[in-house]
Amino acid sequence: AKREGRGNFQFFSPEMNAATHEHLLLENRMWGALNAEGFELYLQAQVELDTGRVIGAEVLLRWHDQELGSVEPSRFIPVAEESGMIVPLGDWVLGQTMALLAQWQREGLEDLRLAVNLSARQFSGSTLLARLDELVAQHGIDPSQLELEITETAAMRDPEATRQLLRQLRTRGFKLAIDDFGTGYSSLAYLKLFAIDRIKIDRGFVQDIEHNPNDAVIVAATIGLAHSLGLTVVAEGVETEAQWGFLRDKQGDEAQGYLFARPMPAREFREFIRRQAQP
Numbered sequence: 036a037k038r039e040g041r042g043n044f045q046f047f048s049p050e051m052n053a054a055t056h057e058h059l060l061l062e063n064r065m066w067g068a069l070n071a072e073g074f075e076l077y078l079q080a081q082v083e084l085d086t087g088r089v090i091g092a093e094v095l096l097r098w099h100d101q102e103l104g105s106v107e108p109s110r111f112i113p114v115a116e117e118s119g120m121i122v123p124l125g126d127w128v129l130g131q132t133m134a135l136l137a138q139w140q141r142e143g144l145e146d147l148r149l150a151v152n153l154s155a156r157q158f159s160g161s162t163l164l165a166r167l168d169e170l171v172a173q174h175g176i177d178p179s180q181l182e183l184e185i186t187e188t189a190a191m192r193d194p195e196a197t198r199q200l201l202r203q204l205r206t207r208g209f210k211l212a213i214d215d216f217g218t219g220y221s222s223l224a225y226l227k228l229f230a231i232d233r234i235k236i237d238r239g240f241v242q243d244i245e246h247n248p249n250d251a252v253i254v255a256a257t258i259g260l261a262h263s264l265g266l267t268v269v270a271e272g273v274e275t276e277a278q279w280g281f282l283r284d285k286q287g288d289e290a291q292g293y294l295f296a297r298p299m300p301a302r303e304f305r306e307f308i309r310r311q312a313q314p
């Protein structure tokens with residue numbers, strides 16, 4: 036229950052709007068799911084643009100609730116962000132991801148990289164670096180196998196703190212990517228301020244690339260800009276052969292999208308890799 040100004044309690048009162056109700060419901064069920072392993076990591080392949088060869092995957096969180104069914108990340112991540120629950124949840128994702136990398140290492144798949152989404156809250160906390168060190172030691176992985184995806188908005192909350200943290204992460208060997216590049220307000224300032232490895236071009240620029248001349252120009256220019264700065268580029272949301280062709284033509288580096296693979300459970304991804312490796 037939430038304490039109101041004049042000492043009266045409110046709990047799912049009729050005045051409470053539907054959004055708040057949904058928020059409380061989801062938050063409640065999420066705590067249950069975190070304790071009862073209702074969350075699962077899905078992996079979506081990232082491929083080398085020229086060859087289509089899988090070089091790694093992005094980790095995407097999935098939640099199946101007994102009563103609510105499958106809940107989309109676009110519905111539960113914002114609630115987790117707002118309530119602060121994203122911190123323990125994100126920590127769980129990091130731990131699971133490191134465990135998976137360790138398992139792959141034992142199976143001879145140490146060349147594959149996993150990219151994890153970090154929320155602004157995880158990122159602005161003071162404990163991230165120590166926690167990552169702890170997990171790396173616990174699982175015995177090589178930090179360069181792990182890529183951290185951060186959004187422009189998260190990074191620009193406190194640019195100076197971000198700059199220092201990114202430098203420390205990079206010294207450890209972690210890979211750093213800017214997610215949803217081009218959708219924030221400060222993409223270019225970001226490139227100047229922060230030492231990073233790659234940028235992920237947002238799906239919004241890729242989806243109409245064949246028909247919208249502006250998008251085509253923006254994507255081509257972003258690839259050129261990134262390369263001049265020594266960064267690699269991942270194009271998100273590639274769904275068609277024509278989009279793939281355009282990106283190859285513009286010398287993009289990597290791609291991710293339904294054309295290559297949908298997000299899938301880790302075990303299925305393992306099979307997917309095995310099938311690909313066969314001649």
Ligand code: C2E
Nearest residue numbers: 095096108109112128152153154272273274291292293298
């Ligand atoms: P994102 O980081 O931009 O992730 C890419 C989203 O695009 C994923 O949605 C993915 O399934 C979807 N996608 C990939 N390829 C295609 C395509 O070809 N076409 C279309 N239409 N969509 C494609 P998803 O899995 O629903 O995740 C949505 C967002 O939720 C993510 O956006 C990310 O911001 C957030 N998220 C997911 N997992 C986590 C997590 O573990 N931690 C945090 N902090 N955020 C997460």
Ligand code: CA
Nearest residue numbers: 093152184214
């Ligand atoms: Ca992402």
Ligand code: CA
Nearest residue numbers: 214215235271
């Ligand atoms: Ca993205």
Ligand code: CA
Nearest residue numbers: 215237238271
């Ligand atoms: Ca996006």
